[in-house]
Amino acid sequence: NAGVTQTPKFQVLKTGQSMTLQCAQDMNHNSMYWYRQDPGMGLRLIYYSASEGTTDKGEVPNGYNVSRLNKREFSLRLESAAPSQTSVYFCASSEIWRGIGEKLFFGSGTQLSVL
Amino acid sequence: GQQLNQSPQSMFIQEGEDVSMNCTSSSIFNTWLWYKQEPGEGPVLLIALYKAGELTSNGRLTAQFGITRKDSFLNISASIPSDVGIYFCAGRAAGGGADGLTFGKGTHLIIQP
Numbered sequence: 047n048a049g050v051t052q053t054p055k056f057q058v059l060k061t062g063q064s065m066t067l068q069c070a071q072d073m074n075h076n077s078m079y080w081y082r083q084d085p086g087m088g089l090r091l092i093y094y095s096a097s098e099g100t101t102d103k104g105e106v107p108n109g110y111n112v113s114r115l116n117k118r119e120f121s122l123r124l125e126s127a128a129p130s131q132t133s134v135y136f137c138a139s140s141e142i143w144r145g146i147g148e149k150l151f152f153g154s155g156t157q158l159s160v161l
Numbered sequence: 162g163q164q165l166n167q168s169p170q171s172m173f174i175q176e177g178e179d180v181s182m183n184c185t186s187s188s189i190f191n192t193w194l195w196y197k198q199e200p201g202e203g204p205v206l207l208i209a210l211y212k213a214g215e216l217t218s219n220g221r222l223t224a225q226f227g228i229t230r231k232d233s234f235l236n237i238s239a240s241i242p243s244d245v246g247i248y249f250c251a252g253r254a255a256g257g258g259a260d261g262l263t264f265g266k267g268t269h270l271i272i273q274p
Contacts, residue, residue, distance in 0.1 A: 050203075088266040089204075089249070136203050147192050147211035148253060150262060152203035 048072055052137050052153035059127040059160045067122040067156050069137030077140045078120035079104075079150075080112060082133040089136070095120055127160040134158070167250050167265030173273055180237040182268040184250035192253040193233035194262065195224050199246045207248075208235070230255070237270075245272050 050071045059065055071078065080092040091104030095114040109131060111123045120139075124131060137153040167184045174180060184193070192211055196204035208217050210226035210233060217224055221238045233252070237244055247269050251262040 086266070089251075089264040138203075143209065147209060148194075148262075149206060149209055150194060150251065151206060152196075154203045155201070157201075 050137055050139055050151055050153035052156055054156060055154070057156060057158050059158065061128060061160060063127050064123070064125050065127065067135055067137070068119070069121060069153060070119045071139040072118065073139060073141065073151065074117070075139035075141045076117070078114065079138040079140070080120070080122045081136045081138060082106065083136060084133050092122065129160045132158060132160045165250065165252060165263045165265045167268055169268055170266070171269040171271065173271050174240055176240060176242060176272050178240055180240055180244070180270060181234065182248060183232060183234045184252070184265045185232040186252055186254070186263070189230045189255045190252040191230070191255045192262070193224070193226050194251040195233070195235050196249040196251065197246045198249060198267070204249055240272055242272055245270055
């Protein structure tokens with residue numbers, strides 16, 4: 047059981063380039079998320095998708111777009127990368143465990159550097 | 162938005178010592194999750210708590226959902242070298258929407274030889 051799978055693991059971009067981070071989960075979860083992690087800032091929500099066909103902005107959505115391609119896949123796109131987007135990006139998915147409460151599971155991250 | 166304070170920011174301990182860390186929020190939470198993150202990896206869920214006063218263990222780890230519903234504690238007993246990492250708390254405020262959890266900034270656990 048792979049859980050949440052992200053690609054690529056590492057990426058270096060030049061300012062202005064575009065790229066898409068891919069994420070897939072095999073746990074049949076409805077909700078999926080994209081976070082960025084920066085030193086001293088903790089994890090901040092970029093976008094989320096509460097269910098297939100819906101997406102919503104999180105705390106720091108500027109400069110990003112997302113696509114919930116199907117229930118399994120949720121991609122994050124940088125249309126014109128900026129140095130401020132240098133960060134570690136995590137995809138996550140969540141379930142309501144046994145009808146009791148939420149559990150959130152993370153992928154292994156993408157380390158992105160924008161030069 | 163909600164404020165979530167995690168302390169201590171870092172801990173330097175000797176192998177075999179017990180560890181305690183906590184998170185406090187400015188509002189009432191109905192979910193507390195504790196994660197561990199190792200270098201180059203994503204956070205891994207350790208313990209989930211859903212009821213005030215709940216005490217849950219996972220091996221040498223024990224976490225508690227505070228009675229006030231505004232705090233949670235994580236204890237690690239008899240630390241070993243593989244416990245090194247960053248421990249995060251995360252919580253969802255009562256009445257919160259589908260926009261994810263609030264995260265603490267982490268406690269760096271360092272075990273001195």
